[in-house]
Each structure stands twice: as C-alpha cells, then as structure tokens.
Amino acid sequence: MFKVGASITLELSKSKREEAEKFKCKIIDHSQDHIYIDYPVKLNTQKTAFFLEGTQFQASFLGEDGSVYWFETEVVARRKSKIPVLMLRFPGEEELIRIQRRQFVRVDTAIDVAVQDKEIHFTSVTRDLSGGGLAIYEPPDINLFPEQQVNLMLVLPMSTGKYHYVEVTGIVVRSAPVKGSRNHSVSVEFININEKRRQLIIQYCFEQQMQMRKRKRL
Numbered sequence: 001m002f003k004v005g006a007s008i009t010l011e012l013s014k015s016k017r018e019e020a021e022k023f024k025c026k027i028i029d030h031s032q033d034h035i036y037i038d039y040p041v042k043l044n045t046q047k048t049a050f051f052l053e054g055t056q057f058q059a060s061f062l063g064e065d066g067s068v069y070w071f072e073t074e075v076v077a078r079r080k081s082k083i084p085v086l087m088l089r090f091p092g093e094e095e096l097i098r099i100q101r102r103q104f105v106r107v108d109t110a111i112d113v114a115v116q117d118k119e120i121h122f123t124s125v126t127r128d129l130s131g132g133g134l135a136i137y138e139p140p141d142i143n144l145f146p147e148q149q150v151n152l153m154l155v156l157p158m159s160t161g162k163y164h165y166v167e168v169t170g171i172v173v174r175s176a177p178v179k180g181s182r183n184h185s186v187s188v189e190f191i192n193i194n195e196k197r198r199q200l201i202i203q204y205c206f207e208q209q210m211q212m213r214k215r216k217r218l
Contacts, residue, residue: 002030004027004028005026006026006062007027007062008024009059010059011203012056021042022044023040023042023043025040028083034087035073035087036088037085038084038086039084040086051075053075056073057073058071058073058203059071059072068098070097071090072091073088074088075087076088104130105202106129106130106205108127109126109129109205110126111129111154112124112125112154113125115152117150120142127178129205130201130205131198134170134187134188134190137183137184137185138185138186144175145175146175149170152167152169152170154168154201158203166200169190169193170189170190170191173188174186174187175187
C-alpha cells in the first residue's frame with residue numbers, strides 16, 4: 001500500500017481558518033500501525049512546519065492503483081533517525097476511503113442549494129453530492145430539462161463549524177421520479193468548476209463518510 005519516498009498530503013482537521021492548511025511530506029518508513037514521515041512543508045509558504053504530539057490531520061496519498069486514498073491520523077511521537085521524523089498513527093487499510101481517478105465519492109446528504117438560470121430561481125436541498133455533481137429535489141412548479149445550464153450556490157457545513165458557500169455551474173443530466181414520492185430528482189453535472197471549489201466539496205463528502213463510519217461503529 002505504501003512506498004518509501006511516496007508523497008502524502010496532510011490537512012489540519014480542526015483548522016479554524018477560512019481555508020484549511022495543507023502540508024506535503026514523504027514517507028520515510030512504515031509499519032502495520034504507523035507511518036514515519038519527514039517534517040511536513042506548508043504548501044503555500046514552502047516552509048517546514050513543526051507539530052506537537054496529538055495534532056490531528058486528514059491525510060491523502062496516491063495509491064499504486066492510481067486511486068487517491070484518505071484517512072484520519074494524528075502525530076504519535078517525534079523521532080530522530082538519520083533525519084528528524086514524525087510518527088503518524090495508521091488506522092489500517094479497512095479504514096481507508098478510496099477515490100478512483102476521474103471518479104468522486106458520492107454521499108447521501110441534504111444541504112441547502114440555490115438554483116438559478118436566466119429565467120428561474122429557487123431553493124432546494126440535495127439528495128446526494130460528489131466532487132463531480134449532485135442530485136437535488138425539484139419543486140413541483142419547476143421543470144428542469146436535460147442540457148439546461150444552471151448556476152448553483154451550495155452551503156457546506158464543515159466539521160470545523162464553519163460554513164462554506166460554494167458557487168458552481170452545472171448542466172442538467174436527467175430528471176427522474178423519486179420512488180415512493182411525488183417528487184422528482186434532478187441530476188446535475190458540474191462544468192468548468194474551479195479546482196479549489198471542487199476540493200471543498202470533496203472535503204465535505206469525505207467528512208460525511210467518516211461520520212457515517214463512526215456512527216456504524218457505535
């Protein structure tokens with residue numbers, strides 16, 4: 001699963017900043033329960049960062065199969081080998097969340113969304129969400145059609161307690177009745193999305209997956 005010298009991205013899981021802090025590091029060694037990394041470098045400043053034991057992160061890396069894997073971790077200890085290293089907790093392969101290349105994790109979630117084009121404007125909630133698109137419940141007096149382009153404003157409640165308002169453009173893919181309901185579900189694919197905004201959506205989906213896994217273990 002891991003290779004010595006492979007890169008890992010760390011993101012502070014409890015950052016109170018408007019934008020999460022991200023760091024790059026390399027795997028120096030690993031065992032069944034731990035990963036040893038060199039001291040992380042902050043992406044936007046390229047400066048080495050120092051963390052205390054107990055600092056929590058969300059980590060991601062590119063696997064040998066071309067998929068991106070996410071997991072939660074924390075600093076267990078600091079060690080001195082040939083170079084100073086941080087020892088991170090590894091929760092095990094069964095706790096990894098896999099995101100295939102060119103595909104995105106889709107989660108069932110109900111968040112507020114505003115939809116508009118030149119002639120319509122309405123608010124709704126999502127049925128599901130991913131980094132590539134979403135499905136929303138269509139109000140009875142609205143009739144969206146395939147290939148219709150719409151502007152969307154998503155309200156993402158993050159685990160930090162902050163709300164991110166993400167504006168994206170999408171194109172309607174299809175509309176279908178919801179089983180056991182009079183409502184219709186409309187699938188929308190994001191187009192020309194800013195990668196920074198996509199990452200916020202992916203981050204939200206990742207957090208939702210982690211919460212669902214924790215609830216199943218209770």
